[in-house]
Amino acid sequence: MNSARGPRTADMPKPLLSIQDLRTYFYTEAGVARAVDGVSLHIGTGETVGLVGESGCGKSVTAMSVLRLIQPPGRIEAGSRLEFEGRDLMTITDRELRGIRGARIAMVFQEPMTALNPVFTVGDQIAEVVRIHGGTRKEAWDKAVEMLGVVGIPSPADRAGDYPHQLSGGMRQRVVIAMALVMNPALVIADEPTTALDVTIQAQILELLRDLQKKFGTSILLITHDLGVVAETASRVIVMYGGEVVEEALVETLFDQPHHPYTEGLLRAMPRVGETRERLSTIPGTVPPSTAWPAGCRFRDRCPYSWDRCEKEHPALYQIGSGHVSRCHLAEDPERRAHPHPALVERAAEALT
Amino acid sequence: MRPTVANVAMPLVSVIGLVKHFPIKSGVFGRQTGAVKAVNDVSFDVMAGETLGLVGESGCGKSTTGRLVLRLIEATSGDVSFDGHNLMTMPRRDLRRLRRRMQIVFQDPFSSLNPRMTVDAIVREGLTIHKLAEGSAADRRVTQLLDEVGLRPEYASRFPHEFSGGQRQRIGIARALAVEPSFIVCDEPVSALDVSVQAQVINLLQDLQRDRGLAYLFIAHDLSVVEHIADRVAVMYLGKIVELAKRDDLYREPLMPYTQALLSAVPVPEPRAKKARIVLTGDVPSPANLPSGCVFHPRCQHPAKDAACSAIVPPLELKAPGHLVACIKQTPTAVSWEMQKEAGGTHQPTRYLPVLQPT
Numbered sequence: 001m002n003s004a005r006g007p008r009t010a011d012m013p014k015p016l017l018s019i020q021d022l023r024t025y026f027y028t029e030a031g032v033a034r035a036v037d038g039v040s041l042h043i044g045t046g047e048t049v050g051l052v053g054e055s056g057c058g059k060s061v062t063a064m065s066v067l068r069l070i071q072p073p074g075r076i077e078a079g080s081r082l083e084f085e086g087r088d089l090m091t092i093t094d095r096e097l098r099g100i101r102g103a104r105i106a107m108v109f110q111e112p113m114t115a116l117n118p119v120f121t122v123g124d125q126i127a128e129v130v131r132i133h134g135g136t137r138k139e140a141w142d143k144a145v146e147m148l149g150v151v152g153i154p155s156p157a158d159r160a161g162d163y164p165h166q167l168s169g170g171m172r173q174r175v176v177i178a179m180a181l182v183m184n185p186a187l188v189i190a191d192e193p194t195t196a197l198d199v200t201i202q203a204q205i206l207e208l209l210r211d212l213q214k215k216f217g218t219s220i221l222l223i224t225h226d227l228g229v230v231a232e233t234a235s236r237v238i239v240m241y242g243g244e245v246v247e248e249a250l251v252e253t254l255f256d257q258p259h260h261p262y263t264e265g266l267l268r269a270m271p272r273v274g275e276t277r278e279r280l281s282t283i284p285g286t287v288p289p290s291t292a293w294p295a296g297c298r299f300r301d302r303c304p305y306s307w308d309r310c311e312k313e314h315p316a317l318y319q320i321g322s323g324h325v326s327r328c329h330l331a332e333d334p335e336r337r338a339h340p341h342p343a344l345v346e347r348a349a350e351a352l353t
Numbered sequence: 354m355r356p357t358v359a360n361v362a363m364p365l366v367s368v369i370g371l372v373k374h375f376p377i378k379s380g381v382f383g384r385q386t387g388a389v390k391a392v393n394d395v396s397f398d399v400m401a402g403e404t405l406g407l408v409g410e411s412g413c414g415k416s417t418t419g420r421l422v423l424r425l426i427e428a429t430s431g432d433v434s435f436d437g438h439n440l441m442t443m444p445r446r447d448l449r450r451l452r453r454r455m456q457i458v459f460q461d462p463f464s465s466l467n468p469r470m471t472v473d474a475i476v477r478e479g480l481t482i483h484k485l486a487e488g489s490a491a492d493r494r495v496t497q498l499l500d501e502v503g504l505r506p507e508y509a510s511r512f513p514h515e516f517s518g519g520q521r522q523r524i525g526i527a528r529a530l531a532v533e534p535s536f537i538v539c540d541e542p543v544s545a546l547d548v549s550v551q552a553q554v555i556n557l558l559q560d561l562q563r564d565r566g567l568a569y570l571f572i573a574h575d576l577s578v579v580e581h582i583a584d585r586v587a588v589m590y591l592g593k594i595v596e597l598a599k600r601d602d603l604y605r606e607p608l609m610p611y612t613q614a615l616l617s618a619v620p621v622p623e624p625r626a627k628k629a630r631i632v633l634t635g636d637v638p639s640p641a642n643l644p645s646g647c648v649f650h651p652r653c654q655h656p657a658k659d660a661a662c663s664a665i666v667p668p669l670e671l672k673a674p675g676h677l678v679a680c681i682k683q684t685p686t687a688v689s690w691e692m693q694k695e696a697g698g699t700h701q702p703t704r705y706l707p708v709l710q711p712t
Contacts, residue, residue: 054547055518168636169411198410198574200633203618207632225547228620251624269552271581273619274604279556280581283549286517 015042016186016219017066017084017105023077024058024065031291035061035074037243043187048213048220050234050251052227052266056287058243059223063189066221067101085186103133106180110192112172116164122175123148123160129182147178152208170201177208184216191223206233227270231255236323239263242298243290245317249324259326261303297329304340305330363437364398365568366422366455366536371395371431373417377641389641391417393592395431396669401535404562404569406583406600408576410615412637414592415572419538422570423455424448435536453483456529460541462521466513472499472524473509479531498527502557519550526557536568543578555582576619580604588612591640591648594669598676606706608678610655613707631707647680655705657682660697 024036036058043049051059065076068089082089085104089097109115117125126147127140135143141160148156151174164172173193180188190209194202206229213220222234230237230251237254239247239262247260258264265283285302288294297315300306309329318331330337372395374388392414399405409415420426422433424440433440435455440448459465466475476495480486486494496506502523513521522542529537539558543551559582561567573579579586580600587597588609596609607613614631633652638644644651650662667679670687681688682702690701 054549170636198637199576199618200410200614201636202620203630203632206620226620227548227622231622231624231626232620255622255624266548267622269549270622271552271555271575271577272622273577273580273616274621279559280552282552282556284553286519286550 016045018042020081022080024061027073033290034243035290039245041238043219046217048234050230050237051223052230053240057240059240060191063191063223102129103183104185105187106185108176108180108190108193110195112176115176118164121161126179126182147182151178173205187219189221242293246327253324259320260328261305262299305336365401366399367434369396369432371421372429374429387641390592395594397587399568401568402566404571404583406579406586407572408579409589413589415589416540419540419572453532454534455536456534457538458525458529458542460544462518468513471510476527476531483532502527518546522554538570540572595679602676608672608683609680610653611649655682657700657703659699661693664696
């Protein structure tokens with residue numbers, strides 16, 4: 001039982017969403033891909049949590065698992081626990097689950113063009129959500145127009161009759177957000193909501209998400225690879241690597257004092273506006289395939305500090321500070337951080353070990 | 354007049370008044386009913402060994418510009434010269450020979466490599482076409498190139514699908530380097546890569562530049578990547594260069610209101626930083642139906658914006674040493690106040706510098 005670890009403290013209210021030891025495996029010809037491998041996290045009411053990591057770290061599969069949208073050959077393994085608003089999402093009926101999807105938990109996807117159906121008007125698509133959850137045709141349409149207004153689309157009554165291709169990328173993403181919020185859900189899972197957008201449009205959409213959260217008190221699970229977006233939007237950050245949570249902290253802590261070498265590496269590898277360096281530091285190598293996570297620490301082959309213990313023993317999530325956990329043995333051997341491998345520089349140059 | 358930064362040395366690449374209009378055809382007879390004005394009167398130089406960054410949002414014409422410069426697509430008008438040779442009037446035969454010296458690295462590492470060719474064949478193709486090496490000399494050259502971009506020699510017999518995005522981008526770079534170019538157009542070379550891999554590829558590009566004296570036209574939408582790699586930066590909006598300056602000048606004191614908004618919109622990975630953000634309203638207008646006057650005027654936040662902005666096409670002019678900006682409201686300007694008043698202007702030009710540093 002590991003429910004005591006993690007940044008929850010006793011006086012905190014029961015979380016809105018609680019994920020315990022989630023394992024989502026894909027049974028492929030190449031072997032069992034352990035895409036999500038023992039993830040535990042929670043989201044409180046009205047909170048924005050950032051879930052960050054690079055391609056293949058399992059962040060999107062985690063989100064899909066919450067809505068039980070995993071298709072064969074994928075499977076959520078027995079022993080995984082998903083609890084939302086006090087209900088066990090693993091054991092409820094499909095009917096109950098449909099009542100939750102779109103109404104209590106909504107999703108915003110990365111690509112607004114593929115998330116919208118090209119042959120229906122955007123008004124119809126938003127209204128459909130209301131109809132599915134029991135609204136009349138008239139109510140549904142009125143609600144759709146109202147939501148288009150809420151997300152800042154000018155002349156919403158006219159735009160509701162437009163097809164997705166008639167709108168720009170930023171406008172489409174607003175439609176997708178309107179669709180997600182129309183039932184006033186308790187939780188919105190936003191999977192890379194601004195990645196496909198230009199930077200000036202991204203700024204508009206992030207501001208919209210912040211405003212809407214203030215207005216409706218919605219919790220947001222923001223999945224992104226962009227640490228800048230996280231810094232500006234989330235209050236708490238969870239970093240994933242190799243199908244696991246490797247670090248979790250309040251956003252200021254994570255950026256000021258990252259503990260896990262992967263988080264540290266990511267922050268250093270980012271070029272930043274207003275700061276020029278001769279060279280960017282890199283994380284050598286690439287993410288190992290999910291069909292063959294290395295034994296011990298999954299980051300050790302790319303880590304500048306790894307030692308024999310990292311090979312032998314899979315690190316637990318160590319408590320670093322209040323609300324700060326890290327899956328790294330450095331927590332028990334902090335002085336090793338002062339002596340990174342000299343070989344790292346060559347490995348970075350070789351980059352393909 | 355050529356709006357180029359004063360420089361004694363001759364530029365390696367010189368682009369003057371480049372225009373590309375794509376026709377819009379409609380009806381059964383396919384008559385031309387309009388044009389997408391993708392690139393409109395673009396001029397710049399790239400010096401030998403220099404990196405010129407070309408930034409802008411999707412649809413601004415930056416990739417089209419990159420392709421026009423190499424004459425991969427034909428320009429509607431304008432001139433491009435490479436090392437003193439005019440590429441636009443050059444016969445195809447000669448152009449092919451000159452292509453050895455100008456290469457391109459594409460954005461998408463998945464579609465830019467032929468899936469049915471081995472890495473060896475991909476890298477070797479240029480050597481064979483330009484008759485640079487044969488037989489065992491070519492073998493050695495391929496091995497050496499793979500080594501230079503950080504790929505192991507045994508990877509030569511593998512196919513592109515066996516590699517990750519970052520590794521494929523290295524293959525694309527090795528292919529470009531094979532013919533020993535002096536100029537490479539890098540069209541969003543790291544946009545499809547994860548942060549940690551992106552840093553590896555950026556460092557590789559910088560090392561190669563240092564070792565070989567390469568010049569890059571580095572096209573990207575990511576302002577922080579461009580700031581890291583470029584010596585000078587050109588900002589494009591709706592087919593025009595609206596600002597061109599030395600890297601530090603452009604990032605420290607952007608003068609074009611569009612650049613100011615663009616820079617302020619970049620999310621900073623510092624949770625405590627409270628930036629003054631200029632959030633632009635509305636979307637980028639369609640390049641098939643460009644706004645009159647300054648193309649940015651419908652979204653512009655300059656306090657002196659007025660009717661003159663929608664009437665006068667702003668020249669790309671010097672506002673500070675080496676700092677070209679297309680804005681008639683930023684002082685100094687050759688478009689006099691009298692001319693602006695005549696065009697309906699009501700606000701005198703004034704230097705506008707919104708706070709961009711974290712406060």
